Amino acid sequence: MARYLGRRLLVAIPTLLALSFLIFALVSSAPGDPSEELARRRTQDPSPAEIADAKHELHLDRPFLTQYGLWLKGAVTGDLGPSFAKKRPVVDEIRDRFGATVELTLAALLFVVVMALPLGVLAAMFHRHWVDQGLRIWALLGASIPSFFLGYVLIIELATRLKLLPVAGRQGLLSLIMPAIVVAATPTAVISRLLRASLLEVFSDDYVRTARSKGLSSLQIVIRHGLRNAAIPVVTYLGTVIGALLEGVVITEIVFAWPGVGRLTVEAISQRDYPMIQAVVLMAGTIYLLVNLGVDMLYGVLDPRIRVEAASR
Amino acid sequence: MSTSEAVLRQTADAFVPQGEPVLRRFVRDPSAMIGLVIATVAVLAALLAPWLASRDPTATDFQNRFASPSRSHPMGTDNLGRDEFSRILHGARLSLGMAVAGTVGISVVGITLGLVAGMYGRLVETLIMRVADVFLALPTLILALVVVGLLGQGLRNLIITIVLVQWPGYARIVRGMTLKVRERDFVEAARAAGASRLRIVLRHVAPNLVGPVVVLSTLDMGRVLLAVSGLSFLGFGISPPTPEWGAMLADAKIFLDRAPQLLAWPGMSITTMVLAFNLAGDGLRDLLDPHTMDRAPGREVRRRGDRVRAMAPAA
Numbered sequence: 001m002a003r004y005l006g007r008r009l010l011v012a013i014p015t016l017l018a019l020s021f022l023i024f025a026l027v028s029s030a031p032g033d034p035s036e037e038l039a040r041r042r043t044q045d046p047s048p049a050e051i052a053d054a055k056h057e058l059h060l061d062r063p064f065l066t067q068y069g070l071w072l073k074g075a076v077t078g079d080l081g082p083s084f085a086k087k088r089p090v091v092d093e094i095r096d097r098f099g100a101t102v103e104l105t106l107a108a109l110l111f112v113v114v115m116a117l118p119l120g121v122l123a124a125m126f127h128r129h130w131v132d133q134g135l136r137i138w139a140l141l142g143a144s145i146p147s148f149f150l151g152y153v154l155i156i157e158l159a160t161r162l163k164l165l166p167v168a169g170r171q172g173l174l175s176l177i178m179p180a181i182v183v184a185a186t187p188t189a190v191i192s193r194l195l196r197a198s199l200l201e202v203f204s205d206d207y208v209r210t211a212r213s214k215g216l217s218s219l220q221i222v223i224r225h226g227l228r229n230a231a232i233p234v235v236t237y238l239g240t241v242i243g244a245l246l247e248g249v250v251i252t253e254i255v256f257a258w259p260g261v262g263r264l265t266v267e268a269i270s271q272r273d274y275p276m277i278q279a280v281v282l283m284a285g286t287i288y289l290l291v292n293l294g295v296d297m298l299y300g301v302l303d304p305r306i307r308v309e310a311a312s313r
Numbered sequence: 314m315s316t317s318e319a320v321l322r323q324t325a326d327a328f329v330p331q332g333e334p335v336l337r338r339f340v341r342d343p344s345a346m347i348g349l350v351i352a353t354v355a356v357l358a359a360l361l362a363p364w365l366a367s368r369d370p371t372a373t374d375f376q377n378r379f380a381s382p383s384r385s386h387p388m389g390t391d392n393l394g395r396d397e398f399s400r401i402l403h404g405a406r407l408s409l410g411m412a413v414a415g416t417v418g419i420s421v422v423g424i425t426l427g428l429v430a431g432m433y434g435r436l437v438e439t440l441i442m443r444v445a446d447v448f449l450a451l452p453t454l455i456l457a458l459v460v461v462g463l464l465g466q467g468l469r470n471l472i473i474t475i476v477l478v479q480w481p482g483y484a485r486i487v488r489g490m491t492l493k494v495r496e497r498d499f500v501e502a503a504r505a506a507g508a509s510r511l512r513i514v515l516r517h518v519a520p521n522l523v524g525p526v527v528v529l530s531t532l533d534m535g536r537v538l539l540a541v542s543g544l545s546f547l548g549f550g551i552s553p554p555t556p557e558w559g560a561m562l563a564d565a566k567i568f569l570d571r572a573p574q575l576l577a578w579p580g581m582s583i584t585t586m587v588l589a590f591n592l593a594g595d596g597l598r599d600l601l602d603p604h605t606m607d608r609a610p611g612r613e614v615r616r617r618g619d620r621v622r623a624m625a626p627a628a
Binding site: 018156247254 | 447462547559562569573580581584
């Protein structure tokens with residue numbers, strides 16, 4: 001297992017490096033001059049000397065590869081430069097916002113697990129019954145409704161009309177409910193369908209037939225034999241689901257004025273805050289990569305065959 | 314939602330000309346038909362928008378703001394007194410148009426690069442596939458945000474962005490398919506007959522890939538529409554006053570208390586269309602999945618081992 005983990009980590013490093021280069025190159029090739037941008041934020045009408053100062057500060061007077069090297073070195077040591085818009089180091093701003101996003105993501109994950117598991121099991125147990133059909137439509141709807149629309153529907157119904165929950169912002173546990181539901185909607189729909197399909201396949205396996213002939217009830221079969229075996233194909237998709245989660249967070253944070261990194265990303269992009277854009281995207285990429293790595297690990301834990309196959313290759 | 318890669322792979326493997334029974338099965342699948350009908354009606358409505366909605370979608374009428382639905386304004390009017398019905402219909406032209414243009418763009422770029430990678434191998438292949446890997450290492454929306462943010466807002470930039478962030482998935486699949494087709498006997502025969510590599514690509518390999526990819530991109534249309542309207546909602550789409558669903562929703566959010574219907578119309582339009590594409594896509598996928606074919610009702614005859622292996626991440 002340790003060897004497998006080591007190999008996967010080793011493969012991840014070049015990808016991460018290439019990713020950082022892509023991000024740096026993308027942002028660097030943006031039209032407009034960042035040093036002028038920075039100088040203009042400091043003084044109304046910057047002199048050429050002030051622009052030159054800003055250029056020097058941002059290392060833009062160096063060759064491109066040197067710039068990238070310096071930036072990468074900064075990234076490793078935790079210095080990603082000054083934010084144009086916030087007038088403070090990029091890293092500090094991200095640190096302040098990080099907690100809110102983690103909170104939202106974890107709450108959403110909780111919703112996904114709590115909702116997707118019973119829905120998937122229910123649909124599989126009532127295969128071709130109206131329950132299954134109903135859940136199918138429900139899931140399709142969940143996967144089709146844009147998160148920004150669902151967010152406003154919830155605000156209109158639960159906050160404005162029924163006054164049950166706060167409209168927006170981050171004020172305690174109650175304000176977390178609606179954003180978490182919105183982020184969780186699509187992943188829940190996808191995972192409950194996957195779980196259903198995967199359970200149905202398990203149900204036709206021999207050992208399930210044996211269990212049934214032993215007189216186990218459907219629910220007992222699901223719990224004892226179904227879930228673990230059905231989990232493997234579902235876990236394969238977890239990586240993509242986490243991607244959807246990260247994407248959902250961005251739009252949801254905008255809708256609910258949630259003070260997290262997602263909102264920071266959109267702000268940075270519309271304000272052309274180049275160092276901030278580079279930093280948040282690098283962070284998103286790193287997290288995504290690590291999560292996918294974690295999913296692969298989990299996959300190996302659940303299905304020993306994969307571990308063996310990977311190690312022998 | 315991007316379970317598309319596994320779907321793509323399944324569809325690609327399953328795509329064999331089936332003749333009439335396939336069509337009959339599709340017609341008999343009620344939800345697929347509903348999806349197809351909704352999509353067709355919407356596309357027709359979008360095309361005929363100037364005739365169906367006679368009012369100018371950008372003409373303001375300040376005497377008549379936030380009007381309720383009436384005979385002259387079937388969906389009421391918005392915050393500037395513009396006819397909502399007309400804006401929704403004209404918005405369909407842009408929203409659906411961008412989704413179609415994006416999907417076509419992704420397919421063209423994906424097929425081309427996948428084919429080149431699969432046929433020419435070596436350095437070209439490594440280069441294309443590694444670049445694709447790096448693109449796939451970022452959540453799509455976040456990459457799209459950066460690209461569109463740097464390119465600047467606008468219709469053309471939005472479509473470029475969507476193509477740029479979504480080609481890698483297609484290129485991967487097409488390369489895989491190319492590698493398979495390349496080994497088939499008829500390609501061998503063509504090679505033996507002295508056909509040039511370009512001729513083999515264009516006459517023998519490419520035609521075998523177009524069908525599956527067209528199917529796949531239809532499956533993906535809903536996802537592209539969601540992405541386009543999401544970016545547009547965030548303010549990176551078309552500039553006002555041109556109607557577009559995502560942007561209309563963003564405009565309506567400040568009138569949430571006063572006129573929630575202004576959020577509902579574009580929101581329901583997007584949802585309905587994505588749902589329609591997903592329904593039709595689902596039907597299409599079932600149709601092309603050999604596992605579900607000729608299955609007696611009530612019996613699942615999939616062999617699980619096969620599928621698990623097929624879905625395992627390529628090491």
